[in-house]
Each structure stands twice: as structure tokens, then as C-alpha cells.
Amino acid sequence: MNKADYKGIWNGLAEDISSAKIHVGGTVDEGELSTATLHTLNVLRGTIGIKPEDECLEIGCGVGRVGRGLAPLVRRWVGCDASSHMVKHARARLADLRNVELVETSGFDLKPLPDASFDVVYCTVVFMHIDVFERYNYIKEAWRVLRPGGRFFCDNTNLMTDDGWAIFEQLRTTYSPLERPAHISRCSTPQELETYLTRAQFRDVHSRTRHLWVDAWGTK
Ligand SMILES: C[S@@+](CC[C@H](N)C(=O)[O-])C[C@H]1O[C@@H](n2cnc3c(N)ncnc32)[C@H](O)[C@@H]1O
Numbered sequence: 001m002n003k004a005d006y007k008g009i010w011n012g013l014a015e016d017i018s019s020a021k022i023h024v025g026g027t028v029d030e031g032e033l034s035t036a037t038l039h040t041l042n043v044l045r046g047t048i049g050i051k052p053e054d055e056c057l058e059i060g061c062g063v064g065r066v067g068r069g070l071a072p073l074v075r076r077w078v079g080c081d082a083s084s085h086m087v088k089h090a091r092a093r094l095a096d097l098r099n100v101e102l103v104e105t106s107g108f109d110l111k112p113l114p115d116a117s118f119d120v121v122y123c124t125v126v127f128m129h130i131d132v133f134e135r136y137n138y139i140k141e142a143w144r145v146l147r148p149g150g151r152f153f154c155d156n157t158n159l160m161t162d163d164g165w166a167i168f169e170q171l172r173t174t175y176s177p178l179e180r181p182a183h184i185s186r187c188s189t190p191q192e193l194e195t196y197l198t199r200a201q202f203r204d205v206h207s208r209t210r211h212l213w214v215d216a217w218g219t220k
Contacts, residue, residue: 003182004131006107010083013183017063020089024062024125037069040124043210047217048151050074054119057145059110059138060126061102064090071097078118082107108134110141119150127156127193128185135188139200146220152202153217156188163212190214 002008014020021028025036044050054074061067061079063086071077071094079094080103081087087104094100103112121142127135135154142152158164164187171184190207193216197205202218 004107004134005182006082006130006134007084009182010081011085014063014083014085014089017089017092020063020086024086025065033063033065034069037065040066041069041073043124043155043215044070044122044153047206047208047215048120048122048153051119055117056120056122057110057113057118057142059121059123059142060129061090062086062125064094064100064102066122066124067094067097067100071100074120075099076101078103078113080105080110080113109137110145113145115144116147118145119147120153121146121150122153124153124155127154127188129183132192135193136196136200139196139202143200143202143220148220150220151217152197152220153215154193155213155215156193157185157212158209158214159187159189160214161209161212164214167212188214190216 013023018028025033050073055076056070056074057078058066059080061081064079067077067079076099078101079090082105084104087102091102123138157167159168167185168187193214194205194207197216197218205218207214207216
């Protein structure tokens with residue numbers, strides 16, 4: 001399968017809700033998913049902040065793991081995903097939340113979403129699955145859909161850490177080049193993400209290492 005066929009790859013991984021949850025959070029257990037969600041909310045609080053008046057967009061929202069916890073804390077939460085199956089599962093999982101919208105996107109851009117329409121855009125546990133060019137395209141697109149002063153956050157596994165390097169080595173040695181699954185993790189470095197944010201015109205650009213993760217964020 002072509003590495004850039006994000007729609008086909010992720011529709012295949014999200015045929016039913018159990019498979020979708022496994023590929024999003026490594027578990028089908030709602031309790032474990034919500035524990036992971038609390039952790040992500042704390043990461044967002046500690047980097048770009050969460051405000052009740054925020055209109056938020058998540059790029060690659062999966063089954064709405066983060067949306068489930070974040071939507072009640074903000075004015076509006078929009079989740080977008082390249083996979084129509086993920087969008088369908090997220091819509092069902094979040095049906096009781098009034099301020100939630102779900103949008104299927106191409107896998108390469110945020111075209112259905114208008115300019116300057118969000119206060120927060122974030123993308124978590126997605127960059128490891130997409131090509132470097134899509135990473136940068138999404139950061140440029142985030143800048144487009146953010147209002148002036150809007151905040152952007154992204155993360156990836158961090159090649160500079162021992163645990164990030166272990167992931168890289170394990171995947172490098174497990175699969176031969178022609179058998180390598182299209183969606184397996186590809187790490188970033190803090191410098192890579194900071195470069196994209198700066199080149200996309202974000203200001204106050206920061207990054208930090210958190211266990212095996214790199215977080216990067218900035219302001220429009
Ligand atoms: C590991 S899941 C993470 C989901 C969610 N962000 C979370 O943390 O719970 C990766 C998600 O990214 C989506 N995805 C993969 N490639 C994408 C792309 N090019 N554009 C948009 N979404 C993509 C997948 O469909 C999947 O829902």
C-alpha cells in the first residue's frame with residue numbers, strides 16, 4: 001500500500017470500533033482511554049493552555065479520545081480525520097456532547113475549514129504516522145485556520161531520547177524494507193518540529209522532551 005494513502009490505511013485499521021480504539025490508544029477499555037485522555041489534557045494545559053472560550057480543532061482525532069475530555073472544557077471542539085471510519089466512530093462516541101463537530105479531510109490538508117476560525121489547533125499521536133511533508137503541510141494549514149493569537153500544539157516520539165531510539169531500532173530491525181507497514185512510527189527531533197513551526201511563521205516557538213515524546217508549540 002502507498003505510504004501516502006492515509007485514508008485507505010486508516011480505514012483498514014478502523015473497520016470496527018474495537019480495532020479503531022486499539023490503533024488509537026492501544027486498548028478497547030473506556031476507563032483506560034479516559035485515563036490517557038486526562039494525561040493529554042494535562043499536556044495541553046502545560047503547553048498551550050485550555051480556556052473556556054476556546055474554539056478547538058484536533059487534526060487526526062481518531063475515535064475522539066481527546067475530544068471526549070476536552071469538549072466539555074471549551075466553547076467548541078471540532079475533530080477532523082482522514083479516515084471516514086474514524087470520523088464515524090468518533091461521531092457515535094461523542095453523540096451526547098452538543099459542542100462537537102466531526103469533519104472528514106483528505107489526509108493532506110484542512111481544506112473544508114475556513115481561515116482564522118479557531119483559537120487552538122492541536123495534533124497528537126499523528127505525526128509519527130505521516131510523512132515529513134504532511135507534517136509541515138498541517139502546521140502551515142494550522143496557521144491558516146488559527147485566529148491571530150491562536151495556539152498550536154503537536155507532538156511525536158523523540159529520536160533524541162533512549163526510548164525513542166529504541167522504537168526506531170526495533171522497527172528498523174523487525175521489518176524488511178518491502179514488508180514495512182505503511183503506518184509504523186517514524187520519530188521526530190525537537191529541531192525538526194521547531195523548524196516547521198518557525199518556517200510556518202509561528203512565534204514564541206517552544207519544544208520540550210517528555211519521556212519518549214517531543215512536544216512543540218507556538219502562537220500565530
Ligand atoms: C494513533 S491515532 C491518534 C488519534 C487521536 N489523535 C488520539 O490521540 O487519540 C492516529 C489518527 O490519525 C489519523 N490520520 C492518519 N493519517 C492522517 C492524515 N494524513 N491526516 C489526518 N488524519 C490522519 C488516523 O486516522 C487516526 O485516527
